[in-house]
Amino acid sequence: MIARRTNASGEVAPLRIAVPKGALFADCVSMLRAADVEVGALADPGRQLVIRTPGYEFIIGKPTDIPVYVASGAADVGIAGKDVLVESDLDVVELLDLGFGECRFVVAEPEDAHASIEELYRHLGVIRVATKYPRVTEAHFAARGIQIEVVKLNGNIEIAPLIGIAEQVVDITQTGTTLSENKLRIVEDVMDSSARFIANPAALRTDTERVTGLAQRLSAASLQ
Known part of the structure; x- marks a missing residue:
């Protein structure tokens, strides 16, 4: 059995779990609770950003x-969308698809603009594509052999x-x-995304029992 991580006093340190704010938060809390994790004040954290319960630190x-x-080791494990994982391209281990927060990456363009966009590409050899996800976008179009100029936006x-501008x-x-309310139509699917349970590689090696045990309990909870 691989030893659990300990703190400076030699005590077993809590398993540190990174949890995302926003749309995934409520489902994360429900899934952790269903996996027999003592969530405590995580259920209603207010402005707290670090919450401790017996055996865990959120x-x-x-x-x-x-x-x-998770990649830096500030957290041992965490829950993140596949979209965020692909875009960040950091050194984490994806252990489990949790089956919630499902969505998809798509390519969209103005209605009735397809012919004019194709003509523009034939003329210029490049099209402009706006996105919050430049890495995902560049990889998708590169795989199709299409030259693009990424327009990085953070808003709508x-x-x-x-x-x-694109x-x-x-x-x-x-x-x-x-998309449809803004007169855009989907022309391609890029990839599917959902919430994933991830681990720091070192934590997975040195705290295998707790990390894999939590993954197994989350897997069982996701099937309920």
């Missing part, structure tokens, strides 16, 4: 920061074609409603 952060916490991606967008959607 670190609450922005979804895009969760892989950073749908506005880019409407104000003339011909297409790559964004995440669940239903496509926001």
